Amino acid sequence: MDAEPPPPENGAEDTMRLFGSTVPVPSFPSAPAEEPAGRAETRPIAVPAPHVRPAPGAGPAPAAKAEARYYKTPYINERKKFELIIAASGQVVYDYDLATGDISWSGNLQQVMGYLPEEMGGIKEWTERIHPDDRDEALRLLESCEKNREVYEVDYRFRIKTGGYRWLHGRGFFLIEDDRNLRRMIGMMQDIHERKQGELLQSAVYKIAQAADTSAGLDDLFRSVHGIVGTVMPAGNFYIALYDRAREMLEFPYFRDEEDPPPGTLKPGKGLTEYVIRTGRPLLCDEATDRDLRGRGEVALVGAPSAIWLGVPLIVDGVTIGAMVVQHYSDPNAYGPAELRMFEYVSSQVARSIWRKGAEEALRRNEQRLSHHIQQTPLAVIEWDREFKVRQWNRAAERIFGFTAAEAVGRHASFIIPEAYRGQVDEVWRGLMDGTSGERSTNENVTKDGRSIACEWYNTPLIDGEGHVTGVASLAQDVTERRHTEAALRDSEELYRRLVAAIPDMIVRTDLEGNIVFANEVAVRRSGSARAEDLVGRNIFSFVVAEEREKAAAAAARMFDKKIGPQELGLVFPGGSPIRFEVEGSVLRGPGGEPYGVVYLCRDMTERKLAEESLRQGLVKLRTTLKASIDSLSSAIEMRDPYTAGHQERVTRLARAIAVDMGLEEERIEAVEIAGIVHDLGKLYVPAEILSKPTKLTDLEYAMIKMHAQAGYTVLSKIDFPWPIAQIVHQHHELINGSGYPQGLAGKDILLEAKILCVADVVEAMSSHRPYRPALGIFAALDEVSRKRGLLYDRDVVDACLRLFHEKKFKFD
Numbered sequence: 001m002d003a004e005p006p007p008p009e010n011g012a013e014d015t016m017r018l019f020g021s022t023v024p025v026p027s028f029p030s031a032p033a034e035e036p037a038g039r040a041e042t043r044p045i046a047v048p049a050p051h052v053r054p055a056p057g058a059g060p061a062p063a064a065k066a067e068a069r070y071y072k073t074p075y076i077n078e079r080k081k082f083e084l085i086i087a088a089s090g091q092v093v094y095d096y097d098l099a100t101g102d103i104s105w106s107g108n109l110q111q112v113m114g115y116l117p118e119e120m121g122g123i124k125e126w127t128e129r130i131h132p133d134d135r136d137e138a139l140r141l142l143e144s145c146e147k148n149r150e151v152y153e154v155d156y157r158f159r160i161k162t163g164g165y166r167w168l169h170g171r172g173f174f175l176i177e178d179d180r181n182l183r184r185m186i187g188m189m190q191d192i193h194e195r196k197q198g199e200l201l202q203s204a205v206y207k208i209a210q211a212a213d214t215s216a217g218l219d220d221l222f223r224s225v226h227g228i229v230g231t232v233m234p235a236g237n238f239y240i241a242l243y244d245r246a247r248e249m250l251e252f253p254y255f256r257d258e259e260d261p262p263p264g265t266l267k268p269g270k271g272l273t274e275y276v277i278r279t280g281r282p283l284l285c286d287e288a289t290d291r292d293l294r295g296r297g298e299v300a301l302v303g304a305p306s307a308i309w310l311g312v313p314l315i316v317d318g319v320t321i322g323a324m325v326v327q328h329y330s331d332p333n334a335y336g337p338a339e340l341r342m343f344e345y346v347s348s349q350v351a352r353s354i355w356r357k358g359a360e361e362a363l364r365r366n367e368q369r370l371s372h373h374i375q376q377t378p379l380a381v382i383e384w385d386r387e388f389k390v391r392q393w394n395r396a397a398e399r400i401f402g403f404t405a406a407e408a409v410g411r412h413a414s415f416i417i418p419e420a421y422r423g424q425v426d427e428v429w430r431g432l433m434d435g436t437s438g439e440r441s442t443n444e445n446v447t448k449d450g451r452s453i454a455c456e457w458y459n460t461p462l463i464d465g466e467g468h469v470t471g472v473a474s475l476a477q478d479v480t481e482r483r484h485t486e487a488a489l490r491d492s493e494e495l496y497r498r499l500v501a502a503i504p505d506m507i508v509r510t511d512l513e514g515n516i517v518f519a520n521e522v523a524v525r526r527s528g529s530a531r532a533e534d535l536v537g538r539n540i541f542s543f544v545v546a547e548e549r550e551k552a553a554a555a556a557a558r559m560f561d562k563k564i565g566p567q568e569l570g571l572v573f574p575g576g577s578p579i580r581f582e583v584e585g586s587v588l589r590g591p592g593g594e595p596y597g598v599v600y601l602c603r604d605m606t607e608r609k610l611a612e613e614s615l616r617q618g619l620v621k622l623r624t625t626l627k628a629s630i631d632s633l634s635s636a637i638e639m640r641d642p643y644t645a646g647h648q649e650r651v652t653r654l655a656r657a658i659a660v661d662m663g664l665e666e667e668r669i670e671a672v673e674i675a676g677i678v679h680d681l682g683k684l685y686v687p688a689e690i691l692s693k694p695t696k697l698t699d700l701e702y703a704m705i706k707m708h709a710q711a712g713y714t715v716l717s718k719i720d721f722p723w724p725i726a727q728i729v730h731q732h733h734e735l736i737n738g739s740g741y742p743q744g745l746a747g748k749d750i751l752l753e754a755k756i757l758c759v760a761d762v763v764e765a766m767s768s769h770r771p772y773r774p775a776l777g778i779f780a781a782l783d784e785v786s787r788k789r790g791l792l793y794d795r796d797v798v799d800a801c802l803r804l805f806h807e808k809k810f811k812f813d
Helices: 012-019 078-089 109-113 123-129 132-148 193-214 218-229 272-279 287-295 337-376 395-401 419-433 480-502 521-526 546-558 606-640 647-661 666-677 681-685 699-706 708-716 725-731 752-767 778-787 795-806
Strands: 040-047 067-074 092-097 103-107 152-159 165-177 182-191 237-244 249-256 283-285 308-316 319-328 380-385 390-393 440-446 452-463 469-478 506-510 516-519 567-571 579-589 595-604
Touching: 078 103, 078 182, 092 109, 103 109, 109 165, 132 152, 132 165, 152 182, 165 193, 193 218, 193 337, 218 237, 218 249, 218 319, 218 337, 237 272, 237 337, 249 272, 272 283, 272 287, 272 308, 272 319, 283 287, 283 337, 308 337, 319 337, 380 395, 395 469, 419 440, 419 452, 419 469, 452 480, 506 521, 546 567, 546 579, 579 606, 595 606, 647 666, 647 752, 647 795, 666 725, 666 752, 681 708, 699 708, 708 725, 725 752, 752 778, 752 795, 778 795
Parallel strands: none
Antiparallel strands: 040 067, 092 103, 092 182, 152 165, 165 182, 237 249, 237 319, 283 308, 308 319, 380 390, 380 469, 440 452, 452 469, 506 516, 506 595, 567 579, 579 595
8 A cells, every 4th residue: 555656657747747737647658458347446546745834944845745545446548548637628639749840639629629630730720820919929939938948838819610719728848858859749728718808808897997097088098998999809990989969969089990981970870880879789790680680771881891890889877878899891700799798898898988088078178168267257256265365366356456366375365355344254254154144245345556446245155075164265346336336326316306307398107008107296287186196097198189199109109119209299188278299208128128118208389389480480581591691602602713603503403403303301402402502612712713723733722622622511510500501511522432522421421412412513513614624515424423323423313313314304504
């Protein structure tokens, strides 16, 4: 029983090392012939002795000696036993001849890789089947271990017979005995695909979470995710699509593809990406699946067709925010159910990372916007700590109080509070600290230059997560000007009240239906009422004489669309006779422009009617005298410029005819006529020799001629005409394109009467003789105004002038 088992023969010892076992395995060459079944023998089994830690200072511990124990076991052929052990391990065994490159394969080759031993080939075929990303490292280690006689141990991806790659763990020993010309390598390969994929997945998830922390932004995160996904599956063609539910738009913030260009933002269609987002389910789409989905109308072809397409939804809190996609254009076996599970596994971390990074970027943008608003707001934004010292001080605070942020931060609030108000402010602060009051206050403050200002304060206590007040955020507005304005408004209201009381006319305010809500003392007295309350509630139109009531209501309705002038109406009060009043109404509107009432001013016209009649009679006499004076002025002008004798009279006739043809009111026609008579009054101030000069005028002489319009205005503006005669004369050389003189007026800035006078003046001047040229004739004159109609001269005026000559046969003589 104490005898030790014989050592393994030939290469069996190395095979034991390969397994890392102390079980003695005999070499194949010395295996005895099979014994009949059922025979048993007593065989030694090596049991490792316990490890003994060496005593301090002692030499190396002796190698642990295996204790041989003998058990009664059934006899099994040694070769069969070795094969059973290999089969039970699930590994592939190889014997590599370093000299020839041939490899003998055995073990679980077909179960692990799908190949038969004769299909595997030698070292060249083994090398070609290693994944390109792992090949260099596997070969480098092989060369190094052979050179140094070390155990060859490596993980790599190997292309299996059905397509795709699986992770293998290779372990081999070199048997090199130069004296026997023995150069071999014996080893095993173990399928570690699930374990390796699990490790890679865990690493990928961790790296994605880490990328969410370290990425500078979403673009950086997308690049990191792409690289990490590429460690667990082919990801040369990879993109992320995000769905904006609010806008119902699909965006592709990250897109890397060897066939298609990056798409822009678009409405969701019927692509595979939209299908994944719409259904919220992952999709592994090969040719058959694509044909089935398209046949059912679920999807349509978008972009270049791929050999295999894999997409997973990005879901956060049950809401699909987008999709993550990989695709391969040449290898239909690039992805399978395992890649689908892996891709789906990492997608949840990707979705959370995108959502988180997007939220961080949105928060950062909001903080930037808030900071910008704080700096740009016209209100002072100040943050105080619990000691009432400044923590933040924006630009508006600098402007309002005069202190820079550098001067203010860290100082107690007393530097902007006058001594007389500190007790009041301290009371506000205590209320903010204990949460009882102080959210709004108005008090006096002092600026850096010593000015006293009034400020309105809006204060918000800052509360931490435990409910403690950590400080106060304040908005301050300088209301000094507003206070002055309010005081002025109060004075104005008092003045208005006194004016209303002093005005001798009736003032009545109504609601939108015409019911009286206010009447001044004059209205109360004239209506025969005892007090204002007797009028309140009565309809104002009930006081209008019956025959004019409809007219009054119609005028009141028009007021809401446009301003109308005073209306003359008859009003009758109880016990009295109708009295003529001038009634003027104004619509009252709120801040938004909405009407809420009407105020009427009613002025008794009895005395005014009498005065108007007297004035009318006086005006007739005055006009007669005025016209005689104007005629005298006209004669004086013609005496100064005999060559233009009759010019003013002819211009006046044509101008009046144009005004009549255009349908102007009688008052305006009379204004045109009067202005025409004196339109060249200013020539009295131009030297006679210039007016009658038969040769071309110099620039200075022409400038003096052009001064006559201004000179005429200066003289006539001192006369109180009932018409704008001075302005008409002033503008009668202005042209509608602004090229006239003396003011360069254009378009609507020129009075219509002046436009009429301008055309009449041009037509008469061109058709008449002048010292420096003969008459050009009426046809040349009409052609001039016709060609420059709408450019220099008013269209309507020119049309009226042409009608007079062509249709109504107007003549100057």
